[in-house]
Amino acid sequence: MIDLYYWGTPNGQKIAIALEEMGLEYQVFPINILENDQFQPDFLKISPNNKIPAIVDQDGPNHEPISIFESGAILQYLGRKTGLFYPTNEQKRVEVEQWLMWQMGGFGPMLGQNHHFSQFAKEKIPYAIERYIGETKRLYTVLEQQLVGQDYVAGEYSIADMAIFPWLLRHEWQSINLDDFPNIKAYIARIKQRPAVQKALSI
Template identity: 45%
Template sequence: MSLTLYTWATPNGHKPQILLEELGVPYEVRPVNIFEGEQFTDEYRRVNPNRRIPALVDATDPDRPPLRVFESGAILLHLAEKYGRFIPADAHGRSTAFQWLMWQMAGLGPMLGQGQHFWTYAKEKHPYSIDRYTKEGERLLSVMESHLAEHEFLADEYSIADIACFPWVRIHKLANLSLDELPHLRRWYGAIRKRPAVERGLNILRDHLTGVPDTGRAHDVMFGETQFRKR
């Protein structure tokens, strides 16, 4: 009985990879090549109806059928609850960790993802879109900066909230953002980046591309009509 992680080398894929390495539990990695459209296959749809990465299949309980978990935040919550680690034990700390996790899922990830798309990957550069997502990205990073000026980690202790936010802060340059004027965020980022489990998590699928290849097929799969076709 095992844990199987379906993933790719992206910020959302890095989140459960880092947590699993932090936990030190055995798991299997199943790469899902999102540039080749493997996320749209019927086989993968049975794992994740949203056809995105990552997804987790938890078959560790012999008395229950395998549990399929999609959405990176839900995977972090499932694993943290299952193993009782990287989630504060007290109610106040748990609530704080949950709030920052939801903040990442609803704000930091989507906004920096859009910033990354329009600044780095879009074939046609659209000034309004770049400006809109750059400004929102700057606002979100400033929210973290203000909070981290008074807290070592987002929920005081290192938790899934930090693990969720770290991979998105990591790609800030691809979203036209800078950490130069954010000393507390830089301190937080450096502390997490030095953790051996974080290094191991980032190195999973290191040999696979982390950006969209500069080919028409890859762009069609990722951003065009291909993603809506039945497979």
């Protein structure tokens, strides 16, 4: 059994998708970030960076519990644990990992800043809005090009796609017109058709 500490953000959704895709048994523990649950001492023992998601795998290495925070680390752990969606061939694994790190280091943080300054900031700062919308469009262009001639970012469906996909669902917040990115538009539709993804997004 895996305990999933979750809220319905893109970072939370990516782990729910992985758990469903990999057929792992899990239970959800909501962490309401709107009420600052992420700062509760019990949660900080699991996720010292006070961010969701986090997991506790009750059947971890040597059949002992292990807690993991940071969504990229969780995805890699689950991929190794199950042998699914995370290749063992080194060349293929590197391809997956570089796109996973692209999401973790750029696509998620930059789109998150876009959301903040465009949607939630009490003061609208034109420079910040322009900067992060511009960087969002640049990153979408990178992804659009990567999807030329292939269905998924690393060839086969992988944990990298699970990481990227939920951030695309908020394209309207990001001032993105999907008609400008036909490969991404098809990519979203393709992943949305997966039953495991549909189940995860229904949480």
